[in-house]
Every structure is written in C-alpha cells, then in structure tokens.
Amino acid sequence: xxxxxxxxxxxxxxxxxxxxxxxxxxxxxxxxxxxxxxxxxxxxxxxxxxxxxxxxxxxxxxxxxxxxxxxxxxxxxxxxxxxxxxxxxxxxxxxxxxxxxxxxxxxxxxxxxxxxxxxxxxxxxxxxxxxxxxxxxxxxxxxxxxxxxxxxxxxxxxxxxxxxxxxxxxxxxxxxxxxxxxxxxxxxxxxxxxx
Ligand code: SF4
Ligand code: SF4
Numbered sequence: 287x288x289x290x291x292x293x294x295x296x297x298x299x300x301x302x303x304x305x306x307x308x309x310x311x312x313x314x315x316x317x318x319x320x321x322x323x324x325x326x327x328x329x330x331x332x333x334x335x336x337x338x339x340x341x342x343x344x345x346x347x348x349x350x351x352x353x354x355x356x357x358x359x360x361x362x363x364x365x366x367x368x369x370x371x372x373x374x375x376x377x378x379x380x381x382x383x384x385x386x387x388x389x390x391x392x393x394x395x396x397x398x399x400x401x402x403x404x405x406x407x408x409x410x411x412x413x414x415x416x417x418x419x420x421x422x423x424x425x426x427x428x429x430x431x432x433x434x435x436x437x438x439x440x441x442x443x444x445x446x447x448x449x450x451x452x453x454x455x456x457x458x459x460x461x462x463x464x465x466x467x468x469x470x471x472x473x474x475x476x477x478x479x480x481x
Contacts, residue, residue: 287351292344298322299356299387300342303416310334316416316453343382360391371410375423381410383419386446393446398438402430413442415449420467425474441474 301322305315311334313319321328327337343363344354356362366381375381382404386392404411405426412419422445429437448467 288348289341289345292352292355294326294345295355297355297357298326299362300340301327301337303362303385303387304340306336308334308336311336356387358391359397360388361386361397366410366412372421375408375410378408378410381412383412383414385414385416387416389443389446393439393443395435395439398435398442401426401442402433402435402438405430413445413449415446415453417449417452420445420449445470 298318301319303316304313306313306319311319311321319327321333327333342356343365344350344356344359346365347354347363350363353359354361362385364383364385366383368376368380371381384392384397384401401411401422405423408423411422411426413422414420422442425441425445426438429441445467448470452467
C-alpha cells in the first residue's frame with residue numbers, strides 16, 4: 287500500500303503521543319495538542335511545519351496495510367535517523383520505535399512477525415510504552431532465530447509492562463522503571479546466551 291494511498295483518517299495518535307518543542311508549537315508527550323478538536327486538527331490549513339513534515343511509520347512503510355493505522359493496530363512506528371542509532375545497525379537503514387498505544391490491540395502474532403523480520407535484517411528496533419524507548423534487538427535474537435513468534439510477543443509484553451511505570455512525568459519512579467527495564471533486558475540476554 288503506497289504512501290499516496292494512505293490517509294490519517296480518524297487517527298490522531300501523533301497529535302497526542304509526541305512531545306513537540308518548536309517555536310510555533312510546544313506540547314508535552316502524552317497530552318493532546320491544544321489545537322486538537324474532535325474532528326481533528328483545528329488549524330489544519332495553518333498547522334506548523336513540524337506537523338506538515340511528520341509521517342508515522344504506517345504512512346512511510348508500504349508493507350503495512352490499512353489495518354496497521356496506529357489507532358486501529360494500537361501501535362505507532364517512529365523512524366529514527368542514522369545518528370540516533372548505534373553504528374552496529376546503520377547498514378540496515380533507519381531504526382524503528384514501536385510505540386505501544388493499546389497493548390490489547392498491539393500484541394499479536396502479526397506484530398511479532400513484523401518485528402522478527404526487522405531483527406533478521408539487523409534493523410535497530412526499539413519499544414516504547416509512550417515512554418523513553420528501549421532497544422530490544424539483543425533481547426529478541428534467540429526467539430527470532432528459533433522462529434518462536436509466541437516467545438517474541440511474550441518478551442514484548444514483559445518489556446512493555448516494565449516500561450509502563452516510566453510514564454510518570456519525571457522523578458524517581460520514571461528513572462527506576464527505566465533502570466528495571468534495562469536490568470531485565472540484560473538478564474534475559476545473559477540467560478539466552480547461557481542456554
Ligand atoms: S500517527 Fe500516523 S496515521 Fe496517525 S495521525 Fe499521525 S501521521 Fe496520521
Ligand atoms: S497543530 Fe494540529 S496537526 Fe499539529 S499536533 Fe496540533 S492538532 Fe496535530
């Protein structure tokens with residue numbers, strides 16, 4: 287499905303989820319933009335450049351059909367530029383952040399398969415629960431090599447659950463949740479390597 291065939295329709299995910307810090311528009315992450323109305327952007331014809339330029343992963347990736355639209359699939363993809371990912375993964379192109387908007391909709395075998403394909407190609411893959419992102423390539427390598435899609439989905443759900451407390455706007459709760467998620471990630475990687 288080409289970029290031209292895709293339209294945001296009823297989706298408003300990026301107008302809520304993203305943090306925007308530009309001279310024309312400032313908003314916090316996870317808070318609806320003040321210009322967002324029930325029907326969509328209230329200043330659409332005059333929306334700032336940052337909004338005009340933004341396309342989520344669903345708009346960019348031809349392999350995602352209409353059912354992957356973020357409000358329908360519960361997951362929004364954000365592209366990361368080369369300078370935002372480690373050199374190890376740059377040969378495979380941009381990195382991708384899977385921002386989980388709705389865990390019940392998002393965590394499906396289809397998502398596991400999609401992420402497995404990216405990991406096989408050595409694309410940098412990150413998970414976010416509308417929180418700071420965490421890279422998950424190493425954590426998923428063994429399950430991807432084994433073709434264990436259920437295992438991939440399980441690890442995604444566990445990591446997502448660890449990240450959720452980091453939605454706290456700031457302070458110790460957020461730092462602790464991110465620390466726990468990193469420790470759990472490293473533990474899972476070490477256990478897989480010992481097997
Ligand atoms: S998240 Fe994607 S599909 Fe949804 S409104 Fe933003 S650009 Fe459009
Ligand atoms: S200005 Fe409009 S398009 Fe931009 S974030 Fe706000 S509601 Fe969305």
